[in-house]
Amino acid sequence: MMFDDFHPLSSLVTTKDTNETNSKNIKGYFISINLDTLILSLYKDGSLIRTYPVSGGKANTPSPIGTWKVVDKSDWGEGFGGSWLGLNVPWGRYGIHGTNSPWYVGKSNASHGCIRMNNKDAKELFDMVPHGTTVSIIQKNIPFRVLKSGDAGSDVLMVQKALKKLGYFHDWANGKFGDNLKRSVIKYQKSNGLKVTGTVNKALYDKIIQQYKDMLIEFE
Known part of the structure; x- marks a missing residue:
């Protein structure tokens, strides 16, 4: 698999x-x-x-x-x-x-x-x-955490997969928040006129995932 x-x-x-x-x-x-x-x-x-x-x-x-x-x-x-x-x-x-x-x-x-x-x-x-x-x-009621360099998990993986689909992330989605993902987050923040932090807070996470969902619906 x-x-x-x-x-x-x-x-x-x-x-x-x-x-x-x-x-x-x-x-x-x-x-x-x-x-x-x-x-x-x-x-x-x-x-x-x-x-x-x-x-x-x-x-x-x-x-x-x-x-x-x-x-x-x-x-x-x-x-x-x-x-x-x-x-x-x-x-x-x-x-x-x-x-x-x-x-x-x-x-x-x-x-x-x-x-x-x-x-x-x-x-x-x-x-x-x-x-x-x-x-x-x-787990439906997942407590949110701000994602930053060094973090790892399913939430990091989801950001990688979403940013990859949106054209910002070009590495393997492995669930680890490394330098490549940080650069991709910064690029996304700049492209969308957002404050550049290189981290993913709840508002940014929701925005990325919603755009990802919208793109998936377009291709159905």
């Missing part, structure tokens, strides 16, 4: 309804993680077989919203509950694992981006799902 096939932000694609519909069309195991409800749902051949409480990333260290694959299964140390399901996220190391801070699980999103579970649940999930399992992480 090419990286462009991934759908990074719920503002454009994934909703609870479409996610549940997609699960019915997948043979084998499918993991759906809703960070608004803090629930991981495990499907097998389209049928829901387990639900578990989880905790995702904080606002400044968000979880990778989108559709991924399990590419690594390992027995990690005590802080990870001994069970690690690694995902093929290109901008960092993210996965599903246990935790030595179980009081956050099912209560709030408090991690550095990984999906935390209670240790016994993580072990049960680890024992069931194979390499290659599809994992869909969704």
